[in-house]
Amino acid sequence: QQPVQSPQAVILREGEDAVINCSSSKALYSVHWYRQKHGEAPVFLMILLKGGEQKGHEKISASFNEKKQQSSLYLTASQLSYSGTYFCGTEMTSGTYKYIFGTGTRLKVLA
């Protein structure tokens, strides 16, 4: 039931781009994206509510394909501060507020 994220880990040089995918075997009603640095709490990045929706936040954007039951997070021109573990949080049943987090993607940006 836990959404699968890919890749599991990625190493980038500053300025490079990355895509993180979150795939579910069940229908999704909303997707949240979070970044968590080691020893710290997850920090909210964005929420996507509708199929096909795309959102952007500075150089980080995301898409949500309801039909494919997946979401993707796009990091462009990565910065050192982007390093951390990225999690998608998915709501599989509308209105339950029960969020199932994905397997996580460890991202390391090198200078």
Place this chain on the structure above:
Amino acid sequence: GAGVSQSPRYKVAKRGQDVALRCDPISGHVSLFWYQQALGQGPEFLTYFQNEAQLDKSGLPSDRFFAERPEGSVSTLKIQRTQQEDSAVYLCASSRGTGQETQYFGPGTRLLVL
């Protein structure tokens, strides 16, 4: 003003002891969530409160786990007769409303059961 706070930040317990973990959500936030996060894993849902009502406790691993939010603000997660497998970081999050909204996480309580 301040974010979500949790106390204690670290707790070491002997197996069999009872522990109580506290969460102070952002003032006025209606929704409150508890998660358990094992090392290297994503947060796992434990329970959800809307004001003082516990609407979902399906993620609590056993009847040794109990959560309350009696006045709709501060919440306490209690673990009775702790076991080694309870060792994890316990995260609390709150959100302003009851819809799909931003969840603001606290720093977590790292519990180690020896």
